[in-house]
Amino acid sequence: MRHRTGRVAKRLVFIPVAVFIVITLAFGLVNVLPGDPALLIAGDLASDERLAEIRAELGTDKPIPQRYGEYVHQLFVERSLGDSYFTKRSITDEIIQRFPDTLELVVLGLLGAVLYGTLLGVLSSYFRRRWPDRVSRLSVTITQSIPDFFLGLLLIYLVFYKLGWAPAPVGRLGLLDLPPERVTGAVILDTIIARDWGLLRTAAHHAMLPVITLALFYSSHFAKTSRAVLARAFTSEQVEFARACGLSEMKVVGYAFREARTPVLTYVGILFAALFGGAAIVETVFAWGGIGPWAIEAMTKLDVPAIQGFILVVGLLTLLVYLVLDLVVVALDPRVSYE
Amino acid sequence: MAPLLEVNDLHVEFKSRRRTVYAVNGVNFSIGEGETVGMVGETGCGKSATIRAIIGLLRPPGRIASGSIRLDGEDLTGLDARRLRRIRGAGIGFVPQNPFGALNPVLRIERQFRNVVRAHRRAGRGRIREDALEMLNGVGIADPERILGGYAHELSGGMAQRVVIALAMVLDPPLVVADEPTTGLDLTIQRQILDLIGKMATTRGSSMLLVTHDIGVVAQYCSRLLVMYAGRVVEAGPTNIVLRKPAHPYTEALLSAVPRRGRRLIAAAGAVPTLLSRPVGCYYYDRCRYRGDSRCATETPDLKEVSPGHWAAVFYRKPTMSAQEQAPEKATTQAQAQEDRDGDDAPGTD
Known part of the structure; x- marks a missing residue:
């Protein structure tokens, strides 16, 4: 037990260093980008005086070390991410407004991907080279070879247009629905908090297709990893001994599955972070209105504070997710602490 | 008296699309009650295939092509998966080669005892714990309480094999099949483990099939x-x-x-x-x-x-x-x- 707490402590000491690195990266990545935001704001025809004026206003005329200092000062002293170059709105507000939507989509989508993917992996490895394995591999091949936006459009065409099972892809709720009272900003969660079950139904209904799109698209990762790990596990001595002791097949699958937990969890962490940008296309297709499309727009317009804010938030979130994952892995696997 | 285990004209094949390996070609033998029988032969002579056929765990594409395996008069080759599962563990105990590989790495030893016992009968935690403690005592573990609360990786090779033997015999199977139970262990431990297996079989009155490629082991421990x-x-x-x-x-x-x-x-x-x-x-x-x-x-x-x-x-x-x-x-x-x-x-x- 002592070993474990030691490991956790080491992990926690690393956090401030990692946060500092993320902050520096968020600043560095944006400021070494070629292109001049002032030029984008003023347009190609602007005079040099006008450009200089805008640069002074944005602060981009100062040397980089000074700007870095000001950035850090702004973060820690003013506790602000700055304002958008274009809308002049606070980046913190923009992110707070959009972030919960994306979080909800990513969490639900990943949950679906993990459930569906590992189910495929379990079936595939348990019935190796028999029909469930073939079906599952076909599903993997299809979902990983179709681009996610196309998968989304395909689902819209089939499930909304042809079958009429899903509502129109117009966002979180129907056009005439009033959103629930904003508590967390996550619509589904807010409807639950407001105990508005009718609205929850609507929200869930609208979330169905985008969640399924993400779940299907990312399920292949989980299916492939869990299949590979489980195929080995099912022929392992551990599983053989479990069978030789007369354990039921359900228990045997459980024994084998424990081997696959760590790789699956690792994938959850990696994809979770990647999806904050990666879900942008799906968010656009379904008019979801999350943080992804907003970040992409900021990139194309070189809205430096917005890009920095996005990188910072996603970076910190990634750190947090990895930390939690590490703790979960340590909690689940008694061997980890000794390695 | 009818023998406890009777293997009759057993044929095992490993059949894939391209080729078939005839691993076991008409094996006959029997083991009487309380008897310890040694099985020797080089790698690839069909020892593993034979014992795996007996415990009903031939790896695919292996299958019993013909012949019968009778335990207490009941032919195991015709049994459905459910019935066969009940035989494994309770009718036939299996001691594998590598104890580390055999134990579940992420479950406490006590939980593994519980899973094995409950696969065969309803039993309360306390009862199973008592049985497990008694078994661990029997296999010469000095502080069984600590072992029950621990994990496989905390055990030494000899200890792990003792735990495996205790698990394999906790349900008092009339027949114990040991597949080269000491291959993975230090030479100094091998003797202790074999002595232990021999002692356990004798005191509990089980029959034993001891598979090995070491004739010395057979000479010392097996009557046949x-x-x-x-x-x-x-x-x-x-x-x-x-x-x-x-x-x-x-x-x-x-x-x-x-x-x-x-x-x-x-x-x-x-x-x-x-x-x-x-x-x-x-x-x-x-x-x-x-x-x-x-x-x-x-x-x-x-x-x-x-x-x-x-x-x-x-x-x-x-x-x-x-x-x-x-x-x-x-x-x-x-x-x-x-x-x-x-x-x-x-x-x-x-």
């Missing part, structure tokens, strides 16, 4: 011996008789390949056939020192009794004079050397 070659039992009989007077040239070759002080080590020439097809004639024909006429090349010898209780699958016994003189003498020295090495607890042979 089966020698396997190319998926067949080529010789079977009381250990002391088989070791003193091997009737099959393969047994002789195995005995010559055991290192002994003051004697040249003779490696058995040739290799086990690949068994991609069933050989024509005697399976040992290619490597046989004594092979004779066309009969050896065209007919497969069945086991026949060469002396009371001693069976061998041969047509001819040591046809040349020199061989007749040499072989038994050599075997005797080996058996004696064996006893010398094994010390006091070797079974009395005189």
